[in-house]
Amino acid sequence: MNSPPSRRKKAAPPASTDSTNEDVSQQLDPGSATITVTAVEVTELTQEEQSDRLHLERKVERAFFEAGKALIELRDGLRPAVGDRRLYRSTHKTFDEYCLDRFGYNRSRSYQLVDAAVVVDNLQKCPQIVDILPTAEGQVRPMTKLEPQDQQEVWLTAVELAGGKVPTGRIVKDVVQRIMERTKVLNTYQIGEVCQILVKDNPDLRGRGGCWAIVSAVNDFSCSVRMWDGEHTVGLQHLKSYDYLPAECEQMQLISDHITRVYSDSLEETVKSLLQLLGKVNRPYLTAVEEKLLKLLELEYGRIP
Template sequence: MPKPPSRRSKATSPASTDSTSAASSVNEDISQQVDPSSATITVSAVEVTELTQEEQSDRLYLERKVERAFFEAGKALIELRDRRLCRSTHKTFDEYCLDRFGYNRSRSYQLVDAAVVVDNLQKCPQIVDILPTAEGQVRPMTKLEPQEQQEAWLRAVELAGGKVLTGRIVKDVVQRIMERTQVPNTYQLGEVCQILAKDNPELRGKGGCWAIVSAVNDFSCSVRMWDGEYAVGLQHLKSFNYLPQECQQMQVICDRINRVYSGGLEESVQGFLESLGKLKRAYLTGLEEKVLSLLEVEIKD
């Protein structure tokens, strides 16, 4: 009778033994680990050094530069415009700003107007340390008189209560002031008016000049003068009460003067054009007509 096959013991390799031992060791380590929710994480403290006196001074200086960036830009544009420093390369200031800075007419004059307002605010002792930090804060105030601008800014700062002073806050304050002093605008397109500069720094040197209304707004008019276009408050205008035909004559004269002014002629010509810009009559004399015609020929050549 044959013998049943004998059972041989299964050999266990050393690698298998080591693997089993390692697994047991891992399980044992996991079982002995502390609950993660009660674990303590050690964070090394990083010492923050205080600013030195010189660093504090530098920080304040740099912050002021950031805050005054729009103001400095506006001041520079005013000088570039008033001194006509772009006349060698561009016919008009508007073209120059667009080519050199990418500013359209609206943006250029927003910065110019803002600089005029900030200059006015700096005259008020109560405002020295709380000047605007962005052009958008200033824009609504350009419609007000200098004294009203100071009043509006102080009121807006008070309403902000130490928080960020937004353009919306300023706009609301300005609106209330304008409603308080609202005067109906009765001027018409094409009407010829005299400029009353009073205490408006933007109109410095323009007092007594004539201007032609090109747009009628709620509280101001856009007017064309011998050297460009301006936004002027109603309180700075006085109608000459010219007849319609006389207004048309002045429109033609204004167009002719503007073309010569933009022609890039010598600075000496500017004095003559400025004298025409202060005429108190709706016509040119024979000599004035001859000189202006000669200048028109020059810019064509």
């Protein structure tokens, strides 16, 4: 009798060594992860490098000042003996047009930089200020209408309030306000009044001393006036009324209108000098010859209304 066939046992699969079947979450512990950081050695600056860095930092800080100084020389030069130094005259009739085309500066921005450069120049003359000077035009702007000695006082006070550092524009503005309140005088000038310009060491009024001006706007501490070469803002301490009668003021207004129609930066120097002389007459009328000369200039330059 034959024996029944034996059942063959299936071979058990070998134990898997594939780590993918294991519980990865048990192997990786985020809390015990190690981050390797490579240390980078920072070398100290050499004496020469420190000097280079300070020099470049000063150039950045003084950029607005250098721009203002350059604009001043482009406009009217720093060396009058050289002659006509309007370096924009070959391409543009006026300084305002030149600044707008070349730098994208409107009139306001150009004169902000010019005024700021004048203030910084003045601050540099004070021995106590040499080490801490403005680093931005906005820090200087509140001081532009003050007298030079007041500008220095304001800056020294602002630096002290800032803890011996360069003060913000807000600090400077607050100090300026105190100075102006302390020295505030009543502005009694009236629109249309004729005044004489007094320079009193104010560089912004260079070449305009003794000129007559007609008040066009009355501000708290200054007046906007029309002179032979255009509109200007002048502090009260730089004005002296001629005390003309109303009819005489009206006559001066007519003369001012005639001069304004003729004057421009593109005129020949002789013509501008003549207009400047007419702008300094200390009487409320022109002589017959002066009137003829002015009418001739109006005809020549085609500005008759």
